[in-house]
Amino acid sequence: DAGVTQSPTHLIKTRGQQVTLRCSPKSGHDTVSWYQQALGQGPQFIFQYYEEEERQRGNFPDRFSGHQFPNYSSELNVNALLLGDSALYLCASSLGSTGELFFGEGSRLTVL
Amino acid sequence: AQSVTQPDIHITVSEGASLELRCNYSYGATPYLFWYVQSPGQGLQLLLKYFSGDTLVQGIKGFEAEFKRSQSSFNLRKPSVHWSDAAEYFCAVAPLFGNEKLTFGTGTRLTIIP
Numbered sequence: 001d002a003g004v005t006q007s008p009t010h011l012i013k014t015r016g017q018q019v020t021l022r023c024s025p026k027s028g029h030d031t032v033s034w035y036q037q038a039l040g041q042g043p044q045f046i047f048q049y050y051e052e053e054e055r056q057r058g059n060f061p062d063r064f065s066g067h068q069f070p071n072y073s074s075e076l077n078v079n080a081l082l083l084g085d086s087a088l089y090l091c092a093s094s095l096g097s098t099g100e101l102f103f104g105e106g107s108r109l110t111v112l
Numbered sequence: 113a114q115s116v117t118q119p120d121i122h123i124t125v126s127e128g129a130s131l132e133l134r135c136n137y138s139y140g141a142t143p144y145l146f147w148y149v150q151s152p153g154q155g156l157q158l159l160l161k162y163f164s165g166d167t168l169v170q171g172i173k174g175f176e177a178e179f180k181r182s183q184s185s186f187n188l189r190k191p192s193v194h195w196s197d198a199a200e201y202f203c204a205v206a207p208l209f210g211n212e213k214l215t216f217g218t219g220t221r222l223t224i225i226p
Contacts, residue, residue, distance in 0.1 A: 041219075042202050044216070045213045090155060090156070100161075101156075105154055
């Protein structure tokens with residue numbers, strides 16, 4: 001049983017560019033959450049998707065957007081990249097809003 | 113707004129020694145509390161969680177944590193650490209009975225020496 005898978009694992013972008021990160025949830029899970037983990041910090045909640053709708057959102061600007069597909073996979077898009085967007089982006093899936101969160105290994109984004 | 117404080121950035125313990133990692137939270141109502149572990153290059157793994165009931169909760173890998181409302185604390189303990197326990201440990205709080213909008217602490221890095 002595959003766990004949460006994320007792609008790409010590493011990527012480098014320059015300021016002003018746009019990036020798309022992808023996440024496939026654990027089999028049987030229907031809810032996907034995204035977190036940003038800056039170096040030396042704990043993860044920060046970006047948003048959560050359920051039934052293809054954004055259900056909850058953290059304190060992130062509109063440059064951060066997402067999408068959930070009918071197969072429950074999800075994308076995180078970040079526009080107009082800033083140096084401060086360099087971080088590890090973690091995807092977590094769960095069964096509903098009360099199930100245990102299972103995290104992927106993350107996508108490490110470096111913005112130059 | 114909820115917040116989590118992990119006062120110890122880095123802790124070093126000898127293999128076989130006991131361990132206690134501190135966590136203090138700030139939240140107006142009854143919190144939903146978690147401890148996660150992150151090994152290098154890995155995602156986060158849930159060690160244990162607390163919502164209500166017995167204030168001493170057991171988790172995986174021999175870890176336990178005690179909820180103390182009077183001290184707003186949820187400290188993680190293990191009686192005897194193994195070299196494989198070396199990792200980053202995060203305490204987190206959720207505002208509802210669920211997994212939405214977890215707020216994490218800044219983490220405690222645990223080093224094990226032989």
